[in-house]
Amino acid sequence: MPEPLPTPCRVCGGDTGTRQDDVWHCARCGWRLGDAPDADLPLPRVDVVYYLRYRDRVKIGTSATPRRRLTAIMHDEVLAFEPGDRTVEQRRHREFAELREGGEWFTLTGPLAAHVDEVRDRFGDPWPAYDRWLGDALRRLSS
Ligand SMILES: [Zn+2]
Secondary structure (H helix, E strand, C coil): CCEEEECCCCCCCEEEEEEEEEEEECCCCEECCCCCCCCCCCCCCEEEEEEECCCCCEEEEEEHHHHHHHHCCCCEEEEEEEECCCCHHHHHHHHHHEEEECCCCHHHHHHHHHHHHHHHHCCCCHHHHHHHHHHHHHHHCCC
């Protein structure tokens, strides 16, 4: 049962968590509150392939800074994230080449719609998934 955190999570900005033996864990990304990352260190790089819907089309792109990147692209909905960089992105572009409308935009139908559903089932809602991956990467860095 998540409770309000004494201070917001430094990793994802989450404000609820669970306490175990006086140690708080962020409910969103799982980061341990006392293990605040050094503010002077950059956050680790986590590349994601994003699926961004605008009307009946979806843009398949990649970014290491999705929060910043996605504010610059007109869209209705972030459908899904999957872990991966340009290699994965290029593979998806080839995989769904027949649905390509131009640039990185594809028609959201058939096999692409099924793939997006599969990614969502596997990794869950995109932003909490991203926060989890960021938390995992930080824990790896600091251990
Ligand atoms: Zn967090």
